[in-house]
Amino acid sequence: MxxxxxxxxxxxxxxxxxxxxxxxxxxxxxxxxxxxxxxxxxxxxxxxxxxxxxxxxxxxxxxxxxxxxxxxxxxxxxxxxxxxxxxxxxxxxxxxxxxxxxxxxxxxxxxxxxxxxxxxxQTPFSVTALASSGIESIADIPDGARIGFGPAGSTSDTYFPRMMEELGVKFERRNGGWSDLGGQLQDGLLDVIAFAAGVPVPAVSQLEVQTDVNIIEFTEEEQAKIMEAFPVSAFEIKADTYTTLEAPARSVSMWxxxxxxxxxxxxxxxxxxxxxxxxxxxxxxxxxxxxxxxxxxxxxxxxxxxxxxxxxxxxxxxxxxxxxxxxxxx
Structure with missing residues (x-):
């Protein structure tokens, strides 16, 4: 096969x-x-x-x-x-x-x-948007936002759309390689990228060298809701993972x-x-x-x-x- x-x-x-x-x-x-x-x-x-x-x-x-x-x-x-x-x-x-x-x-x-x-x-689930978008939280993601979830069939594509739906986000689903989706975000073709990947994600690291980004953490309530619905654990993305972060970012992860x-x-x-x-x-x-x-x-x-x-x-x-x-x- x-x-x-x-x-x-x-x-x-x-x-x-x-x-x-x-x-x-x-x-x-x-x-x-x-x-x-x-x-x-x-x-x-x-x-x-x-x-x-x-x-x-x-x-x-x-x-x-x-x-x-x-x-x-x-x-x-x-x-x-x-x-x-x-x-x-x-x-x-x-x-x-x-x-x-x-x-x-x-x-x-x-x-x-x-x-x-x-x-x-552990694979953290992390959300990134351009700083110029004004999106600073999950609640800020507008209805119909174009979200890149990674390659079709990947862990990110399998679970992140379900998590977003669980949190009430309404979106247009997009797929592609990590580097390609990062480029689309920078070019304004996507509103958000939602990646499940070991950190630092190379595509995100490259993005923050070229432009200002927001790395969006989950609230405590959002984190708890996702952990109840999916096979994931609590996780913090350390502040020194990305130059953009000034403090640890609350997330969830899968081994x-x-x-x-x-x-x-x-x-x-x-x-x-x-x-x-x-x-x-x-x-x-x-x-x-x-x-x-x-x-x-x-x-x-x-x-x-x-x-x-x-x-x-x-x-x-x-x-x-x-x-x-x-x-x-x-």
Whole structure:
């Protein structure tokens, strides 16, 4: 099943390695010659974060691999389930829908061959408008506002329109890549962009360099209403995330996990997890959102079965208590 993959494959080859797994002493039986990581559109956190750790793993393990532009979490679940991509990235909401067979890409298909690999970070839901618009709160968004929600089928597009409806906002829905929507906001073609992405969102950071923006927080009442209706948690966007912010911004968030095709060799996935999780400072050099890519956050997976190689790493290195019935087996 081809899912319209966009050719933006950031391939790398190993020039030198420092990882124990690169020494070639471990059993590499069944390891693929190359791998892909399904990310999302360019200009978003998934693409920067995913391409970064893909290149890191390729360098450390001495195999070819890279990040690929996709439609985001829903498509990544499908790509990994079918094996068209070895790895991907998803949020817990789309993962749950995919496992239940309600992924809009393939309705009725329970995507149970996509397994949890390692925790990434929380995805905050944030709203941005031009300062010149006068929109400073959710209540200020006028009826019929043109709102860009990100790529069709993304976490943002799946949940943010529902959240806006829950808060009584009436809008015209627009979709597109993060960078494209940021450009449309700057050009006056959109009134608001509502992004669910790890912060700082590159497209928003670029916007505030070029023009004055308002990063709009939820009120306490709005935050509570959304948390009651959707699988999200309270979150604060730190003031130093964007130059525009003078104080933390109240938001909500959803956890992100990387996923692996469940049929990949245990030793391969163990080596990938070890490479990513063993040096958080190096991961933060890829993207600041990786500050939450920590072993102790293994327990944030409440939805997916664990890949055996990933489960083994977290049990051995993070003291994880993962029940046997939560680990994938044939």
């Amino acid at each position: 081809k899912l319209g993959k966009i050719t933006a494959f950031a391939l790398t080859t190993a020039l030198g390695t420092t990882s124990v797994f690169a020494a070639g002493d471990e059993d590499r039986t069944g390891w693929p010659e190359s791998f892909t990581v399904g990310t999302a559109s360019q200009g978003g956190t998934y693409f920067a974060y995913g391409s970064g750790w893909a290149n890191l793993v390729a360098d450390e393990l001495g195999i070819t691999g890279g990040g690929e532009v996709t439609g985001g979490p829903m498509q990544n679940m499908a790509l990994v389930h079918t094996g068209e991509a070895q790895f991907g990235m998803t949020t817990m909401g789309p993962a749950a829908e995919s496992l239940a067979g309600t992924n809009p890409i393939a309705p009725g298909l329970q995507m149970t061959n996509a397994c949890a690999m390692f925790p990434m970070y 992100n996990f990387t996923i692996a095709n469940c049929d990949l060799p245990e030793s391969f996935v163990y080596a990938v997890v070890d490479t990513v999780m063993s040096d958080n400072e190096r991961m933060q050099g890829i993207h600041r959102a990786a500050a939450s890519t920590l072993p102790e956050n293994w327990d944030k997976n409440k939805v997916m079965m664990w890949h055996p190689g990933a489960a083994k790493w977290f049990v051995e290195n993070a003291g994880a208590d993962i029940p046997a019935d939560k680990i994938f087996s044939k």
